[in-house]
Amino acid sequence: MTSITTLLEARNLVVNYKNHRVIDGLDLSVPAGCVYALLGGNGAGKTTTISTFLGFNKPTGGNVYIEDESPGENPAGVRAKLAYLPENVALYDYMSGLENLTFFCALAGTRIPREQAHDQLLRTGLQADAHNRRVSTYSKGMRQKVGLAIASAKQAKAMLLDEPTSGLDPGAANDFAQRIRVAAGSGLAVLMATHDLFNAKQVADRIGIMKAGRLVEEFDAHTVAHDELEHKYLAHARGLQ
Structure with missing residues (x-):
């Protein structure tokens, strides 16, 4: 049986900013060939998670790893393994x-x-x-x-996307989703922070919901219908779950 290589991993990650806990004990793994959609409202910790993988934030506790290397130990080597696409591409x-x-x-x-x-x-x-x-x-x-x-x-070995479909019309967002699926098919691990539930359901293999710096729910994308995903997301957002 062939083992699947984990390319992106957060282990009990804690990130504080000005005495505020932004990430609170996050455990997350993304294997090769997987698209992981990280959902959550503003302030949930999605962008901070991506920034920590990029080495822009220093963990207060725990750590993040890219193919078992941490950005703090080998920043140049780790960044060479990563591709990053922000909400607004600076060209x-x-x-x-x-x-x-x-x-x-x-x-x-x-x-x-x-x-x-x-x-x-x-x-x-x-x-x-x-x-x-x-x-x-x-x-x-x-x-x-x-x-x-x-x-x-x-x-790169892994791709980090921060709100990549924000501001795109439905046709452009759908086209972008197909391109990401192709990238994952080539063996990349893809971690995507997004507010877009439809895009997450369309493109992801795994979906996680973040709230207040914690991963409060995680599931396989193919096991949940869109209306159920919306219900779960809103329940967490409203504090009902």
Whole structure:
């Protein structure tokens, strides 16, 4: 029987900020090939969890691991294994999508030939006629595709997404979800913080609900219907569960 490698893991993670406990004993694991959707309202601790995996927050207690390495012990090595896509992808508006891709790859120490860069953008769904247009002309969905191409070109082991479908129309959000499924199919572990219950149900293998820094419920996405997920989420949000 083949064992599944855990690529992202939080073990009894505690994070305090100005005497406030933001993360309170979080245990979380995301294996290779899995999309994990982390749901919760503002202040639940979703973004702090992702920031801690990135090494931007120092754990007060416990730790996070990327393939059994912690950011505190080997920050450069750990970040090399991670791709990060925030809610608003920071691209240079005066450059084209293609130029942004090659530039950010070069910053990460990866030289990507022009033909390969075009192919990478096509695989994330950006139409060929947009590759050489300035990013200032792009929709948010198009910018997200360039960000996904940059993340994919890095050949990371795991991908961290923070509200990636916020502000996208339903068609763009659905397209983005399919691209994430393809990324997971290639063996990446994907941790996605989101408010979007529909997107979480559509794309995730596992779903966790956070509240006040704790993981209050966790389940396989295929075992819960959308209306049941909504009921669970709202029950926790209203303090009924």
